[in-house]
Amino acid sequence: MSDVVTKGAMKTIRYLLIILVSVWTLAPVAWMVSLSFKGPTEWYSANIIPIQPTVDNYISLFVPTNPIGGSYFFTSITEPITKPLINSLIAAGLGTIFAVLIGFLAAYGVSRYRAGGTFVIFFTLLTRMLPGATFVAPLMVFYASIGFVDTYAGLIMLYAAVTLTYAIWLMKGFIDEIPPEWEEAALLEGASPWTVLRKITIPLTKGGLVASALFIFILNWSEFLFALVISVTQVTTLPVQISKYVSAVGRMYGTMASLGLVATIPSLVLGYLIQRHLVTGFTFGRVR
Amino acid sequence: MPKLVVKNLRKLFGTFEAVKDVGFQVEEKETLCLLGPSGCGKTTTLRIIAGLEVPTSGEILVDGVLVNDVPPQKRQIGLVFQDYAIFPHLSVFENIAYGLRVRKMPEAQLRTKVHDTASLIGVDNILDVPGKKLGLSEMQRVAIGRSIALDPKLLLLDEPLSNIDAKAREKMRAELGKLQKEIGIATVYVTHDQLEAMTLADRIAVMRDGLIEQIGTTSQIYDSPRTLFVANFIGSPSMNLIDCELVQNEERAILKSRDFALDITELAERVRGESKARELILGIRPEDVSVDVRKTDPEAMQSEVQLVEPIGARSIYHLKIGRLTVLAKVYAMPELEVGSKVWISFNKEKLHLFDKKTQEAIL
Amino acid sequence: MKRAPRLTQWIRKTETFKKLSTLPLNFVLNFVLIVPFAIMIFLSFTTWEPLSGYDWWHAPVAGVPRFIEAFGDARLLWAFIRTTVFVAVVLPLEFLLGLGMALLFLGDFRGKRAFTSVLMYPMMMPWVVVGLGFYLMFQYYGPVNLLLLKPMFGEGGMVDWFTNAVLAFGAVMIADIWQWTPLMFLIIYAGLAAVPRRLIEAAQVLGASSARIVATVHLPLIKPLLVVALIIRGLEAFKVFDIVYIMTRGGPGVNSTEVISLYVYNLSIVYHNTSYACAVSLLIMVATALVTRLAIRPLEVKVE
Secondary structure (H helix, E strand, C coil): CHHHHHHHHHHHHHHHHHHHHHHHHHHHHHHHHHHHCCCHHHCCCCCCCCCCCCCHHHHHHHCCCCCCCCCCCCHHHHCCCHHHHHHHHHHHHHHHHHHHHHHHHHHHHHHHHCCCHHHHHHHHHHHHHCCCHHHHHHHHHHHHHHCCCCCHHHHHHHHHHHHHHHHHHHHHHHHHHCCHHHHHHHHHCCCCHHHHHHHHHHHHHHHHHHHHHHHHHHHHHHCCHHHHHHCCCCCCCHHHHHHHHHCCCCCCHHHHHHHHHHHHHHHHHHHHHHHHHHHHHHHHHHCC | CCCEEEEEEEEEECCEEEEEEEEEEECCCCEEEEECCCCCCHHHHHHHHHCCCCCCEEEEEECCEECCCCCHHHCCEEEECCCCCCCCCCEHHHHHHHHHHHCCCCHHHHHHHHHHHHHHHCCCCCCCCEHHHCCHHHHHHHHHHHHHCCCCCEEEEECCCCCCCHHHHHHHHHHHHHHHHHHCCEEEEEECCHHHHHHHCCEEEEEECCEEEEEEEHHHHHHCCCCHHHHHHCCCCCCEEEEEEEEECCCCEEEEECCCEEECHHHHHHCCCCCCCCEEEEEECHHHEEEECCCCCCCCEEEEEEEEEECCCEEEEEEEECCEEEEEEEECCCCCCCCCEEEEEECHHHCEEEECCCEECCC | CCCCHHHHHHHHHHHHHHHHHCHHHHHHHHHHHHHHHHHHHHHHCCCCCHHHCCCHHHCCCCCCHHHHHHHCCHHHHHHHHHHHHHHHHHHHHHHHHHHHHHHHHCCCCCCHHHHHHHHHHHHHCCHHHHHHHHHHHCCCCCHHHHHHHHHHHCHHHCCCHHHCHHHHHHHHHHHHHHHHHHHHHHHHHHHHHCCCHHHHHHHHHCCCCHHHHHHHHHHHHHHHHHHHHHHHHHHHHHCCCHHHHHHCCCCCCCCCCCCHHHHHHHHHHHCCCHHHHHHHHHHHHHHHHHHHHHHHHHHHHHCC
16 A cells, blocks of 8 residues: 555654754754863864863863963953853843833733833834844943943843843733733722732733743843943953954864853753743633 | 445544444435434544544445545545634635645636536625635535535535524525435434434434434434433423333233323233333323313323413423423413413323333333 | 712822833833933934044034945945845745744654754854854864765865855854744744644545645645744844854954944944944934834734
8 A cells, every 4th residue: 555655754754854953953052062072182073972071171161271281372261251150140130130020010001001102112112123233332422421331230221121122022911811800800999009910910920920031031141242342341241251262363162162051051941941931821821 | 335334433532432333324315414412422423434533443434435544535525514614715716616626627617616516505696705704604605515516425514503593593404404405415414403403314313422322214213212312302392201110910001100190001012021010211292292171081180280381383381290290282272371270191102111221112 | 070089099099000110111211222322313413433532422513424424335335235135045044944844843743842842942042152153063174064065075075164255154144044943933833733623624525635735724824924923033134243243253354244233333342433333323223113114014914
């Protein structure tokens, strides 16, 4: 029966293609993992599995050494990445918290009370449409004038502002899912809008809020352009540090790879958490 | 040869046995109705015939050919879904033409066929309307047209009238009946509405819990229900069912119930099986209960009117005998009102007796 | 009719809340966006630069010399062309690959959830790391050369990706495609999975093969979704910066792979050509606003 044969063949082809796609997707990360465990002698060779695996690359991120001997290739490798790492955490963390707090409040106001009106929506849309680079020139001028260059405050405000639009957009979606009648009932009983928020809205949208917060954190963690512009020495974030590595003349592939992976791990972990929380978030909304 | 043969069909969904052992035949030009409450397996059976589900065991033969392994695309069976499943992005014309285009029918021929089908089902004035803008009865027509345009060997309909509101349903029922006579394809029709089944089908198969309780013509099902379930399911209002017991000696046979006794000596020989003092259920349809203000029948029993339901030319009277309520469906007697005393008698020819463990004794 | 005092109080409370809820938002937006925006407009009509010697708020308004300069700027034009080429190549490929992947994943198979999870990750990685990863892949002694080209074309097949403008640009495009195809996949797959099963079954009973069903039922029904996905991704692709910066810095040479965002960045930060940068930025904003307006139009209609 030719039908059975073609069915079997189709299935195999399908699996082959799926595996191909998976290999394509994993390739860059796999290569970085491979490089990060290789010593300098293997950086230019094609083997995927290191012959002499080593964790020196990771160590040298925090305790700078010169694996090739002789003078340092460039100054940025003399710094451990602890500071950029911490800076990234602070900037992304606080930026996210602000974005979520302000954004949630605004989203709630827009959703329930039509606060802000078209102005808010318009601005929300606009900030997403415009290339970030167009803001850089006046931003620098402004920040230089008020002394915000290379400061945490400057960076955090920027991060909060940039991701605010995502925050509002995402959380408004979750807020809209909750039927307003419940809140109206509480309001009519005499509760203040703040209490309503606290006791009713937030518990119900918790899953969605957490998912949004994680998503925004990933965005802030990955943010590059503004950090590059604002930071000089004090608030360099991890992505900026990576760019400094790359612009070197030397080819310290192993260290670069390990740095890249270290920078990616939070994103991957959070991404996984988001997938889990989104399921919870949606079921929360369904159980009325 | 029968158009469709279903043999020993069984279908398991995990551990749930939706269809236990179903078998029937449908002849050319015949309409068979699968009637039963929801969950009895009738829709599953239909889907298996269409090829959308694979049976756990059993055989489906169309025109004598085993089609178990044939995919739905190739079975040449038409299926009209309960929610019609009209392609919303296609016009009525394109919906009907869909299957014809699959067959690569030449354009001129296709146009004729679509137009002919459209006039047959009464949609030739809305051929350009996109699917998503159609009303429910229009959708149903297009769904039917879409299937019959391919001149299928068999037509399957899954509760086609259940989505339509009561008023339109009567009209559609009549149209459907007319259409079936005109087209003349062997049809299997699934419904839970016994009125639909009675009006549209040549034969009815009453299903319950994955099994066919009885299969027969409409009059057979109505007049000679073989099980209590069938008797109760068919008929509106449902058959009166009264617990009783048969007391028999050489001379007489009497049905004794809590509230009355009925002499059935002349029918005694037709009672099947053991008869000594079994627990029985007496069945009599409301249409077979006669009501009179005077005692014209010597065996009539006295009762009191509890409720009157006027339903047009006839009325349904709820009559109380002792503690029992019997329904009678007779021509309206306006002189009767709640509290009136009347005499009721049962048409003994239309009496049914059931063993309490669901099986029939006599007609 | 006299209103109940409790009601008035309630109205007052909600009114205050309404105003308060967007207050922090307004504050932040004003600070970070509107003030710089105003500065940008102002400066674009001046000829100020950090090296001009005086504070920027003392800069004399000089009219439109910067704007005229912008229209004659060849480098700007080339940046724009390059960006357009980038989007024109990347968008269709991401779309087609995403569509292919969605079709591939339609229906059940073993390990589907695991595979889908794997496919999602490129979207979550920081853009600079993606750039870094592909930078490492395309090195002369990297896997693309050593594991792909050398086995196929021998030693001579190996290519120096980053010393050739076209190849470097190609590498950047591949990086972007790698990262964002999963997004298209996600959107398209969601659309395909939402097609009601009944319609598919109806088409099957009418004789249609799986391929035919996809073409005649699935695709037409997800068309509006596809348009949205293309618009969203297209607008984002235009803003590309991170991967270009990491992988090529605009090189080889000075600006052979310079996209618009990078050019503006260079103007602002590297060349300190502030007033000109502001003028160019303003022009880009106006153009973007117009294009966005046009792009939104089909979306607004679709919402019906």
